[in-house]
Amino acid sequence: MRLSEIMSHAGLSGYAEVALVLFLIAFLLIAVSVFAPSRKREFDAASRMPLDDVHPQFPRPTSGDAS
Amino acid sequence: MNPQLESFRYDDAIVRKFLWATFVWGLIGMTVGLLIALQLANPAFNFGIPWLSFGRLRPLHTNAVIFAFAGNAFFTGAYYSSQRLLKARMFSDVLSKLHFYGWQLIIVCAAVTLPLGFTQAKEYAELEWPIDILIAVVWIIFAVNFFGTIAKRRERHLYVALWFYIASIVTVAILHIFNNLSIPAGPLKSYSIYAGVQDAFMQWWYGHNAVAFFLTTPFLGLMYYFLPKAADRPVFSYRLSILHFWTIVFLYIWAGPHHLHYTALPEWASTLGMIFSVMLWMPSWGGMINGLLTLRGAWRKVVEDPVLKFFVVAVTAYGMSTFEGPMLSVKSVNALAHYTDWIIAHVHTGALGWNGLLTFGMIYWLAPRLFQTKLHSQKMAEVHFWLATFGIILYVTAIYSAGLTQGLMWRAYDATGRLEYPAFIETVVRLMPMYWLRALGGSLYLSGMVLFGYNLVRTWKTRPATYDEPVIQAAALGKDYREAATAKPAGALARFTQAAWHRTWERLPVTFTVMVAVAVIVASLFEILPTFLIRSNVPTIASVKPYTPLELAGRDVYIREGCFNCHSQMIRPLRYETDRYGEYSKPGEFVYDHPFLWGSRRIGPDLAREGGKYPDLWHVRHMRQPRDISPQSIMPAYPWMLTNTLDFNGIQRKVDVMAMLGVPYGDALNNAPAMARAQADSISAAIVASGGPGDLADKEIVALVAYLQRLGRDVSAPGAVSSAGGP
Numbered sequence: 001m002r003l004s005e006i007m008s009h010a011g012l013s014g015y016a017e018v019a020l021v022l023f024l025i026a027f028l029l030i031a032v033s034v035f036a037p038s039r040k041r042e043f044d045a046a047s048r049m050p051l052d053d054v055h056p057q058f059p060r061p062t063s064g065d066a067s
Numbered sequence: 068m069n070p071q072l073e074s075f076r077y078d079d080a081i082v083r084k085f086l087w088a089t090f091v092w093g094l095i096g097m098t099v100g101l102l103i104a105l106q107l108a109n110p111a112f113n114f115g116i117p118w119l120s121f122g123r124l125r126p127l128h129t130n131a132v133i134f135a136f137a138g139n140a141f142f143t144g145a146y147y148s149s150q151r152l153l154k155a156r157m158f159s160d161v162l163s164k165l166h167f168y169g170w171q172l173i174i175v176c177a178a179v180t181l182p183l184g185f186t187q188a189k190e191y192a193e194l195e196w197p198i199d200i201l202i203a204v205v206w207i208i209f210a211v212n213f214f215g216t217i218a219k220r221r222e223r224h225l226y227v228a229l230w231f232y233i234a235s236i237v238t239v240a241i242l243h244i245f246n247n248l249s250i251p252a253g254p255l256k257s258y259s260i261y262a263g264v265q266d267a268f269m270q271w272w273y274g275h276n277a278v279a280f281f282l283t284t285p286f287l288g289l290m291y292y293f294l295p296k297a298a299d300r301p302v303f304s305y306r307l308s309i310l311h312f313w314t315i316v317f318l319y320i321w322a323g324p325h326h327l328h329y330t331a332l333p334e335w336a337s338t339l340g341m342i343f344s345v346m347l348w349m350p351s352w353g354g355m356i357n358g359l360l361t362l363r364g365a366w367r368k369v370v371e372d373p374v375l376k377f378f379v380v381a382v383t384a385y386g387m388s389t390f391e392g393p394m395l396s397v398k399s400v401n402a403l404a405h406y407t408d409w410i411i412a413h414v415h416t417g418a419l420g421w422n423g424l425l426t427f428g429m430i431y432w433l434a435p436r437l438f439q440t441k442l443h444s445q446k447m448a449e450v451h452f453w454l455a456t457f458g459i460i461l462y463v464t465a466i467y468s469a470g471l472t473q474g475l476m477w478r479a480y481d482a483t484g485r486l487e488y489p490a491f492i493e494t495v496v497r498l499m500p501m502y503w504l505r506a507l508g509g510s511l512y513l514s515g516m517v518l519f520g521y522n523l524v525r526t527w528k529t530r531p532a533t534y535d536e537p538v539i540q541a542a543a544l545g546k547d548y549r550e551a552a553t554a555k556p557a558g559a560l561a562r563f564t565q566a567a568w569h570r571t572w573e574r575l576p577v578t579f580t581v582m583v584a585v586a587v588i589v590a591s592l593f594e595i596l597p598t599f600l601i602r603s604n605v606p607t608i609a610s611v612k613p614y615t616p617l618e619l620a621g622r623d624v625y626i627r628e629g630c631f632n633c634h635s636q637m638i639r640p641l642r643y644e645t646d647r648y649g650e651y652s653k654p655g656e657f658v659y660d661h662p663f664l665w666g667s668r669r670i671g672p673d674l675a676r677e678g679g680k681y682p683d684l685w686h687v688r689h690m691r692q693p694r695d696i697s698p699q700s701i702m703p704a705y706p707w708m709l710t711n712t713l714d715f716n717g718i719q720r721k722v723d724v725m726a727m728l729g730v731p732y733g734d735a736l737n738n739a740p741a742m743a744r745a746q747a748d749s750i751s752a753a754i755v756a757s758g759g760p761g762d763l764a765d766k767e768i769v770a771l772v773a774y775l776q777r778l779g780r781d782v783s784a785p786g787a788v789s790s791a792g793g794p
C-alpha cells in the first residue's frame with residue numbers, strides 16, 4: 001500500500017482538534033516546568049546577561065574558573 | 068592576571084555598515100510605498116512608465132521594506148548584540164563583509180529586476196531563480212558566521228535574544244529553499260515546481276512564516292536585548308521568555324493556511340491554520356507583556372528618553388497586530404476582511420509600528436555608541452517619534468475604514484435580494500478619500516524618516532578621527548565543563564519542574580538548534596504531507612486542459628505586469644461572491660497553474676471567470692486605456708502591450724519546461740510557436756472584424772487577450788478548450 005493511499009483513507013476531519021489538544025498539553029507542561037518556584041537566582045543571573053558587555057554571567061570571572 | 072583570559076575586540080565597523088544600509092534602503096522602500104499609495108489615489112502617478120506601474124512597484128516596495136530595511140535592521144542589531152552576548156568577536160571578518168556586500172547586491176538585483184517585470188509571482192518570494200540562489204548562499208554565509216561565533220563564545224549560556232536569532236536563521240533557510248523550488252525557463256524566468264492548490268499552500272506556508280521568522284522572531288530577539296539595555300534593567304521574566312520562545316516556534320509554522328480560508332484549499336488545512344493562529348495570541352501577548360513590564364519602575368524614563376518611547380509604541384503595536392492576526396484568522400472575520408485593505412492595515416500596524424519603531428529606537432540607542440559621540444539632537448528624535456506615531460495612526464485608520472467599507476459593500480444586498488453594488492467600480496470610488504488620507508499618513512511617516520537620516524548624518528559628522536576599540540578580556544570556555552551538583556536536580560521529575568532541561572539546552576547550541584529545527588520541520592510536514600498526498604484534496608476535472616502556447620505566453624505577460632497584485636482568481640463559495648463573479652473556484656481548475664495566481668487583494672475585480680465576459684476588442688481598449696471603458700477606474704494603462712512584439716520563438720521553451728513539470732502538452736511539444744501564431748492570427752482577425760486595429764497579430768496584447776479569454780472557460784463549458792492552437 002502506498003503512503004498516499006494510507007493518507008487518503010486516514011480521515012483527517014478531526015486532525016485540527018487532536019493537534020489543538022496535543023499542543024495545549026505541551027504548552028501546559030512547559031508552563032508548569034518553567035514557572036515552578038525554583039532556581040530564582042539562576043534565572044535572575046541569566047536575565048542580566050545583556051546588561052554586561054564585558055564580563056560573562058556563566059561563569060562569572062570572579063570564580064577564576066572558566067569551566 | 069588570570070592566565071586563561073583571552074583578549075579580543077568587538078567588530079563594530081560591520082554594525083555601522085548595516086546601520087547605514089538600514090536607513091538608505093528604508094528611505095527608498097518607504098518612498099516607493101508612498102508612490103504606489105499615490106498611484107492608488109490617482110493612477111497618473113505612474114507617469115505612463117512601464118517600470119513605475121503599480122503591479123511592478125508593489126513587490127519592490129514589499130521586498131525593500133521587508134528584506135532591505137527590516138533585514139538590515141536585524142543584521143545591525145544581531146551583529147552588535149551577538150558579539151556582546153557571546154563575549155566574542157564575530158567568527159570571521161571576511162564572512163561578515165561577504166554577508167554585508169552580498170545582501171546589498173541581492174537588494175540591488177531586486178531593485179533592478181522587479182521593476183523590469185521579472186517575478187515568480189509569489190508574494191515576498193518574487194525574486195527570480197538566480198537571485199534566489201544568491202540569497203541562499205548569502206544566508207548560509209551569515210549562518211556560518213553566526214554559529215561560528217557561538218562556537219568560540221566565552222559565555223556558557225545563550226541568552227534569549229540568541230534563541231530567537233537561531234530560530235530565524237534556521238527557519239528562513241528552510242522556508243526560502245522549499246518555497247522557491249522551480250525549473251528555469253530562461254536566465255530570469257522560472258516556473259514553480261508546485262501547481263495550484265499545492266503551490267498556494269507552499270506559498271502561504273512560506274508567506275506567513277516570512278512574517279513570523281523574518282519580521283517577528285528576529286525583532287523579538289532585538290527587543291529582548293535592546294529594551295533591557297535602554298531601560299538599564301533585566302527583562303521582566305526570563306521564565307516567561309522560555310515559554311514565549313517555544314510556543315512561538317511551535318505554533319507559528321502551522322498558521323499559514325489562514326491566508327487561504329474559503330479558497331480551494333482543503334477545509335481541514337484551513338481549520339488547522341485557524342486554530343493554531345488563535346493559539347498564537349497567547350505567546351504573542353506573553354512576549355508583549357514581557358517587553359512592556361521590563362519597564363516596570365522605569366516609566367519615568369519613557370517620558371525623557373525618545374529611545375524608550377519608540378520601544379514602548381513598537382511593543383504596543385506588536386501586541387495590537389498579534390491580537391488582530393488571530394482575530395483575522397477566524398473564518399467568519401476573514402470572509403469579510405480577506406481581499407480588502409483591512410489586511411493592508413494589519414500588515415502596516417506590524418511593519419510601521421513594530422518593525423519600524425523598534426528599528427528607530429534601536430538605532431537611536433546605537434548611534435551614539437557606534438559613532439562614539441552624542442546624538443546630534445534628542446529633540447529631533449522626539450519629533451521623529453511623534454511624526455511616525457501620528458503617521459501610523461492616520462495610515463491605518465484610513466485603511467481600516469477602506470477595508471471595512473469595501474468588504475461590507477461587496478456583501479451588501481438590496482431589498483429585492485440583488486447585490487446593492489453590482490459594479491465593482493462603485494466599491495473602489497468610495498475608497499478614494501481614505502486612499503488620500505493613507506498617502507498623507509505615509510508622508511508623515513516618511514518625513515520622520517528624513518529627519519532620522521539628517522540626525523544620523525549630523526551625529527556621524529561629530530565622530531572621532533579614529534574609533535576607540537576597547538580590548539575585552541574574558542576566559543575561554545573549558546571543554547571539560549560539568550554542571551555543578553547544585554544545578555543538577557536529582558530525578559526526572561525534579562529536572563522537569565525546575566526547568567533543568569532548558570538550562571541544559573541553553574548551553575548546548577547544537578542541541579538547541581536541532582530542537583528548533585525539529586519543531587519547525589515536524590510541524591511543516593504535518594501539513595505538507597497530507598496536502599500533497601491525499602488525492603481527494605484536488606479532485607480532477609476532465610474538461611480542464613493545459614493552456615495553449617499563446618495563452619501560456621499571455622499568462623507570463625500577466626505575471627510580468629503584476630496583475631495578480633490587484634486581481635484575484637479565486638471565487639469563494641459565498642453567495643455574494645458567486646452572485647458577483649459566477650461559480651465558485653474548484654481545486655481541480657488549477658492543476659496546470661505553475662505558479663498559482665489566486666492573489667490576496669482585490670483592488671480590481673476577481674478574474675477567475677473572466678473568459679468570454681467581454682469581446683476581444685474590449686480587452687484591447689481596456690488595456691490601452693482603462694478610463695476609456697470605465698472613467699473612474701484606477702487601473703494603470705498598458706499601451707506598451709499594443710506595441711511590444713511577442714517573442715513567439717521563446718514560447719517553445721516555456722512549453723517544454725511546463726511539460727517537464729508534468730503538464731500534458733501533446734503537439735505543442737514540437738510546434739508551440741506555430742500554434743501560438745495560428746491562435747494569434749485568429750484573435751487578431753476577430754479584433755479587426757469588431758472594428759479594432761489590424762496590426763496586433765504579433766503583439767503581446769493578443770497573448771494576454773488569449774489568456775484572459777480562457778479564464779474559467781474549462782469548467783463553464785465542459786469539453787471546450789480554446790478555439791485555435793489547443794494542445
